Amino acid sequence: NAGVTQTPKFQVLKTGQSMTLQCAQDMNHEYMSWYRQDPGMGLRLIHYSVGAGITDQGEVPNGYNVSRSTTEDFPLRLLSAAPSQTSVYFCASSYGHNSGNTIYFGEGSWLTVV
Amino acid sequence: AQTVTQSQPEMSVQEAETVTLSCTYDTSENNYYLFWYKQPPSRQMILVIRQEAYKQQNATENRFSVNFQKAAKSFSLKISDSQLGDTAMYFCAFMTAYSGAGSYQLTFGKGTKLSVIP
Numbered sequence: 001n002a003g004v005t006q007t008p009k010f011q012v013l014k015t016g017q018s019m020t021l022q023c024a025q026d027m028n029h030e031y032m033s034w035y036r037q038d039p040g041m042g043l044r045l046i047h048y049s050v051g052a053g054i055t056d057q058g059e060v061p062n063g064y065n066v067s068r069s070t071t072e073d074f075p076l077r078l079l080s081a082a083p084s085q086t087s088v089y090f091c092a093s094s095y096g097h098n099s100g101n102t103i104y105f106g107e108g109s110w111l112t113v114v
Numbered sequence: 115a116q117t118v119t120q121s122q123p124e125m126s127v128q129e130a131e132t133v134t135l136s137c138t139y140d141t142s143e144n145n146y147y148l149f150w151y152k153q154p155p156s157r158q159m160i161l162v163i164r165q166e167a168y169k170q171q172n173a174t175e176n177r178f179s180v181n182f183q184k185a186a187k188s189f190s191l192k193i194s195d196s197q198l199g200d201t202a203m204y205f206c207a208f209m210t211a212y213s214g215a216g217s218y219q220l221t222f223g224k225g226t227k228l229s230v231i232p
Contacts, residue, residue: 033219035220040224040225041224041225042118042205042207042222042223042224042225043159043205043220043222044222045219045220048219058219088157090159092159102161102164103161103209103220105158105159107156107157107158108157108158108159
């Protein structure tokens with residue numbers, strides 16, 4: 001199984017540009033989420049989804065948009081990139097039946113905004 | 115809101131020795147889950163160990179074990195027989211056990227950078 005797959009792995013953007021980070025999972029997980037990791041910090045939740053058609057905001061949602069049209073995919077859109085969005089982004093997924101289920105992470109996407 | 119605190123930004127240990135990483139958390143909930151994740155230089159997040167708050171028995175996974183003190187809200191990770199491959203950032207994380215969307219979200223500490231010295 002591929003697990004959680006993120007693309008691209010590396011990206012450099014200019015301020016004001018938009019882009020989409022792709023995330024796909026092949027484990028039929030209901031729950032998917034996006035986190036960002038900044039230097040000296042743990043991961044912080046940006047947006048999450050508990051199923052197709054359902055999304056909600058996490059701790060740091062400003063400047064990001066998400067949608068969940070299928071169970072497998074959960075793209076993260078940067079509407080107008082800012083240097084403050086330079087970070088490592090992680091997509092994650094888990095089964096939605098019971099809380100405490102293991103959350104599986106993708107390998108991360110390194111984004112630099114100049 | 116829950117908070118997770120890791121008070122040791124960096125630690126080092128000699129190969130084959132034992133090291134303990136500290137984690138404290140703050141919550142008003144009675145039922146929850148605690149995790150330790152390992153992040154090697156590749157940046158991949160790898161689950162090391164998981165503890166359910168309603169279980170008094172400390173979780174163990176091979177060389178990794180935890181000391182879970184619910185009353186003290188403490189959740190330390192002990193690594194025995196340290197190996198060079200254990201060199202990584204280690205993150206402590208909290209997840210509520212109550213139903214609803216919040217039950218799938220992790221709250222992380224800032225991490226402890228562990229170096230295993232040959």
